[in-house]
Amino acid sequence: MVKIARFSVEAWMDKYEHSCKYNIAETCCASISIDQLRELSEDKDRDVVTTSTALTYGAIRGADALRDNLARLYSARSGKVLPRDNILTTNGAIQANYLIAYALLGPGDHVICHYPTYQSLYEIPKQLGAEVSLWKASPENKWSPSIDHLKTLIKPNTKMIIINNPHNPTGAVLGKSFLQQVIDIASEHNIIIHSDEVYRPIFHGITPMDAEFPPSIVSMGYERVIATGSMSKAYSLAGIRIGWIASRDRSIIEEIAEARHYTLISVSMLDEQVAAFALDPSTIHSLLARNIALAKTNVEIMEKFVLKNDDACDWVKPVAGTTAFVRFHRDGKPVDxxxxxxxLLEKTGVMFVPGSDCFGQDFKGYVRIGYVNHTEGVKEGLDKVTQFVRRNLDDVKLAE
Structure with missing residues (x-):
């Protein structure tokens, strides 16, 4: 029997997210309805879903319209077109990430994983029998790990390097030159790079004009790469549960496709139609503009909150994604x-995610905050947190 570790962040969300008043733990850009999605489109008379088509299993590897839109996005900044057949759709990015490990990793393999990060990225390889080394990032280096450290972690049996870019929980990015160094190391040892890009392309503190703006790993010329993404975070459509896997290496896609047959057969036709509509050129630009503007507005509210409470908290300001990792302390000592x-939840109804429980004991005092929700709710919630810090921080235990 596989030993399954507690999935701490999802257990926390499951326990509290439906009873809180201010969910500032939610990591999606503020979710929208199908009616709102249609309003964002330039083609408002077009049906989002086709209701006259029989609801069969649909296209086994993913609807052509959806995969064509994804292929266009991955090809935009690359000199080489990514064919639609190099993309598989899944039930959310969480299944995409699981399938990669399930298909490609097992006993005898060694994996290096960017850390801290979403727990399943390193726990699933461990559950499947692979050895996992954590490639640790630190706030002193703006939450970027060290390339020199990466070199020391390489073993003869290293099969995969897993990165998360933009980064959950910190909102940091691994820049273009950094990614190139990772590729250089991986190519020297014939290692697969798996990049979880679920928060791409919500970049609000760096622009495409910046020399270090990070392209997708699929766009950087190395074949043995895999990118995963979803409609949940950047595209505000978590409810349709659409994710995907993209790779330049067709043999990798075929291995994953074989494993995929055992786990889902196909993805909902209706959900894929909604995703294709959202990623269509007539819709995607307005949708992303809405979400990036929301991120820019709300990260400034977050920054004012941190400055107002700088005697009790600190952070590295995020430059992308939807999450911030904030450390709370009392007289310099991290809180529990x-x-x-x-x-905080009991006194104010505000929900955060505890870093030490959900991202590892290395992160005493840290909480993850999801700030790209509706602006008024974020502002009201953070005002409640300020009141809590002023009135109740002395009642909070210190970390052991």
Whole structure:
């Protein structure tokens, strides 16, 4: 029997997200309805879904319209077109990430994983029998890990390097030259790079004009790469549960496709139609403009909150994605983040995610905040947090 570790962040969300008043733990850009999606489109008379088509299993590897739109996005900044057949759709990015490990990793393999990050990226390879080394990032280096450290982690049996870019929980990015160094190391040892890009392309503190603006790993010339993404975070459509896997290496896609047959057969036809509509050229630009503007507005609210409470918290300001990793302390000593989050929720109705419980004991005092929700709710919630810090921080336990 596989030993399944507690999935801490999802257990926390499951326990509290439907009872809180201010969910500032939610990591999606503020979710929208199908009616709102249609309003964002330049083609408002077009049906989002076709209701006259029989609801069969649909296209096994993913609807052509959806995969064509994804292929166009991955080809935009590359000199080489990514064919639609190099893309598989999945039930969310969480299944995409699982399938990659399920298909490609097992006993005898070694994996290097960017850390901290979403727990399943390193736990699933471990559950499948692979050895996992954590490639640790630090706030002192703006949450970027060290290339020199990466070199020391390489082993003869290293099969995969897993990165998360933009980064959950910190909102940092691995820049273009950094990614090139990772590719150079991987290519020297014939290692696969798996880049979880679920928060792409919500870039609000760096622009495409910046020399270090990070392209998708699929656009950088190395064949043995895999990118995963979804409609949940950047595209505000978590409810349709659409994710995907893209790779330049067709043999990798074929291996994953074989494993995929055992786990889902195909993805909902209706969900794929909604995703294709959202990613169509007539819709995607307005949708992303809405979400990037929301991120820019709300990260400034976050920054004012941190400055107002700089005697009790600190951070590295995010430049992308939807999450911030904020450390709360009392007289410089980190608080117990679980006790902080539980007392905060009880007193104010504000929900954060405790870093030490959900991202590892290395992160004492840290909480993850999802700030690209509706602006008024974020502002009201953070005002409640300020009141809590002023009135109740002394009642919060310190980290042991």
């Amino acid at each position: 983040s679980v006790d902080f989050c539980e007392k």
